[in-house]
Amino acid sequence: MSITEEAPPLADALLDCSIVEMGRLMREGSASPVELAQACLGRIERYDGALNSFITVTAEKALQQAEVAARELAQGLDRGPFHGIPFALKDNIDTAGILSSSHSKIFENRVPERNATVAAMLEAAGGILIGKTATFEFAIGGPSWDLPWPPARNPWNRDYLPGGSSSGSGAAVGARFVPAAIGTDTGGSIRWPAAMCGISGLKPTYGRVSRHGVHPNTFSLDHCGPMTRSAEDCAVMLGACAGHDPRDPGSIDEQMPDYLAALTGSVKGLRIGLVRHWYEDEATDEVVAAVDAAVEVLRGLGASVETVTLDPLRDYVDAKTAISTAELFSVHEKDMRERPLDFGKLLRSRVMVGALVRAEDYVQAMRWRAELTTRTMAQFSRFDLLVTAGWMAPADPADADGVDFFKKRQLATMPFSLTGMPALNIPCGFSSRGLPLSLQIAGRPFDEATVLRAGDAFQRATDWHLAKPALG
Amino acid sequence: MSMSKTVPPEPATREEIAVLAKHAGLNLTPELFEELVEAYSHVEPTLMRLRRGRDRADEPAHVFDPRKFMPVEG
Numbered sequence: 001m002s003i004t005e006e007a008p009p010l011a012d013a014l015l016d017c018s019i020v021e022m023g024r025l026m027r028e029g030s031a032s033p034v035e036l037a038q039a040c041l042g043r044i045e046r047y048d049g050a051l052n053s054f055i056t057v058t059a060e061k062a063l064q065q066a067e068v069a070a071r072e073l074a075q076g077l078d079r080g081p082f083h084g085i086p087f088a089l090k091d092n093i094d095t096a097g098i099l100s101s102s103h104s105k106i107f108e109n110r111v112p113e114r115n116a117t118v119a120a121m122l123e124a125a126g127g128i129l130i131g132k133t134a135t136f137e138f139a140i141g142g143p144s145w146d147l148p149w150p151p152a153r154n155p156w157n158r159d160y161l162p163g164g165s166s167s168g169s170g171a172a173v174g175a176r177f178v179p180a181a182i183g184t185d186t187g188g189s190i191r192w193p194a195a196m197c198g199i200s201g202l203k204p205t206y207g208r209v210s211r212h213g214v215h216p217n218t219f220s221l222d223h224c225g226p227m228t229r230s231a232e233d234c235a236v237m238l239g240a241c242a243g244h245d246p247r248d249p250g251s252i253d254e255q256m257p258d259y260l261a262a263l264t265g266s267v268k269g270l271r272i273g274l275v276r277h278w279y280e281d282e283a284t285d286e287v288v289a290a291v292d293a294a295v296e297v298l299r300g301l302g303a304s305v306e307t308v309t310l311d312p313l314r315d316y317v318d319a320k321t322a323i324s325t326a327e328l329f330s331v332h333e334k335d336m337r338e339r340p341l342d343f344g345k346l347l348r349s350r351v352m353v354g355a356l357v358r359a360e361d362y363v364q365a366m367r368w369r370a371e372l373t374t375r376t377m378a379q380f381s382r383f384d385l386l387v388t389a390g391w392m393a394p395a396d397p398a399d400a401d402g403v404d405f406f407k408k409r410q411l412a413t414m415p416f417s418l419t420g421m422p423a424l425n426i427p428c429g430f431s432s433r434g435l436p437l438s439l440q441i442a443g444r445p446f447d448e449a450t451v452l453r454a455g456d457a458f459q460r461a462t463d464w465h466l467a468k469p470a471l472g
Numbered sequence: 473m474s475m476s477k478t479v480p481p482e483p484a485t486r487e488e489i490a491v492l493a494k495h496a497g498l499n500l501t502p503e504l505f506e507e508l509v510e511a512y513s514h515v516e517p518t519l520m521r522l523r524r525g526r527d528r529a530d531e532p533a534h535v536f537d538p539r540k541f542m543p544v545e546g
Binding site: 349373 | 515540
């Protein structure tokens with residue numbers, strides 16, 4: 001079957017629907033999983049040559065899965081709200097029989113025999129795998145032009161970058177190639193591309209989504225999570241991929257609520273701590289204004305908002321950086337000793353330097369992590385949620401000579417990486433150049449439901465998440 | 473609790489970085505050594521800012537649960 005010949009004229013309109021709407025259309029017979037998959041594949045074929053969001057497109061497999069899903073739904077076998085929904089996986093996630101390269105020459109021809117748990121769970125939920133997405137090499141470093149595949153571009157303006165490290169997942173969802181993708185997040189790698197691409201990205205609680213079969217970046221900080229256009233869609237995808245996995249030592253056996261049912265549309269009575277000192281002097285003026293305005297929306301919806309002072313952002317960033325740098329070297333030390341030139345320069349620098357971190361530095365950073373986490377968690381006696389900027393600036397230009405991520409701004413995503421709390425980035429405005437800006441909402445461990453509820457209530461009252469980039 | 477912030481107190485010299493790299497098993501070309509020196513100039517200040525001098529009993533954020541490493545069927 002050709003990818004596009006069967007695509008209906010309104011295929012792209014189908015991709016404008018939310019996941020819940022797609023599900024309704026499929027169940028009432030107005031659309032089929034096959035039409036949805038074809039719509040995704042057709043749009044990728046038309047536009048991804050300019051965005052490089054996919055490393056591998058699994059068209060044949062996708063259409064086969066979609067036909068199975070169509071048959072199952074027609075027979076009344078309903079696997080739930082993710083059934084028939086197209087999705088993409090970041091390329092550091094193992095997929096049986098499909099290239100899983102981590103966007104690196106080191107793994108240029110690596111085809112695993114088994115699926116990562118997150119991939120298997122999404123397929124068991126009836127999801128349709130459309131392909132594997134670009135990433136920063138091994139999910140760290142930065143966009144590199146010296147790798148086997150080019151870096152992804154921003155769908156809002158291809159002269160800009162989509163953030164990272166889940167760069168292709170962010171670009172693919174932002175471009176409406178797929179309604180959902182999985183990213184991984186160690187210091188902000190779901191939330192940064194979500195912020196840059198105008199989508200919603202949730203880093204769940206550490207231990208909520210299995211990392212088994214996901215290439216490690218930093219064992220003690222790695223997370224997998226959904227990247228979609230809305231908080232509601234994040235709720236659907238999280239429900240399909242979260243849960244205890246004994247194969248992942250970091251996985252935690254905690255009860256899972258119905259995330260979709262938790263979206264009441266209301267934030268009335270929620271107590272929100274605004275961590276303004278993290279971004280007020282660090283972010284661009286446009287980000288400060290957009291985040292402040294978003295907070296006023298939440299206040300207007302009935303949440304109580306009070307400014308709170310936590311530890312300085314740099315403390316969280318320093319502790320996270322020391323931990324990551326040490327753990328990252330332990331992952332790559334063999335290749336770094338034997339074939340350093342097979343890494344891209346950006347990643348090589350980040351890995352090599354880990355060799356110089358002493359064991360004492362690592363343990364002291366982990367002790368500091370415990371202290372910072374304890375103080376952050378103490379805020380939840382006063383608040384239900386913490387909010388701050390999602391990212392400090394709009395997207396960076398796609399300039400190979402101008403990328404130096406050692407020198408980038410302090411990252412407002414890192415406190416919630418270090419503390420393991422769930423954190424959601426959602427669109428809250430645009431820069432003067434038309435690039436998306438983002439609000440971050442964080443909550444208690446394993447209380448993704450309240451985080452998503454607040455994000456969804458915000459999105460019912462605003463339309464930033466509905467804006468669509470012009471690709472053609 | 474009194475905590476000091478800077479151990480070691482002085483930034484590493486190029487010669488010291490070379491020794492640390494050798495101890496880590498990295499045999500670097502001159503070009504790669506320059507990359508390492510540049511990268512360390514960004515990471516070293518982070519390491520020097522780590523809080524130290526803690527109470528002896530302050531636990532790190534490691535928790536070891538031996539049940540997590542039991543064999544898994546299938």
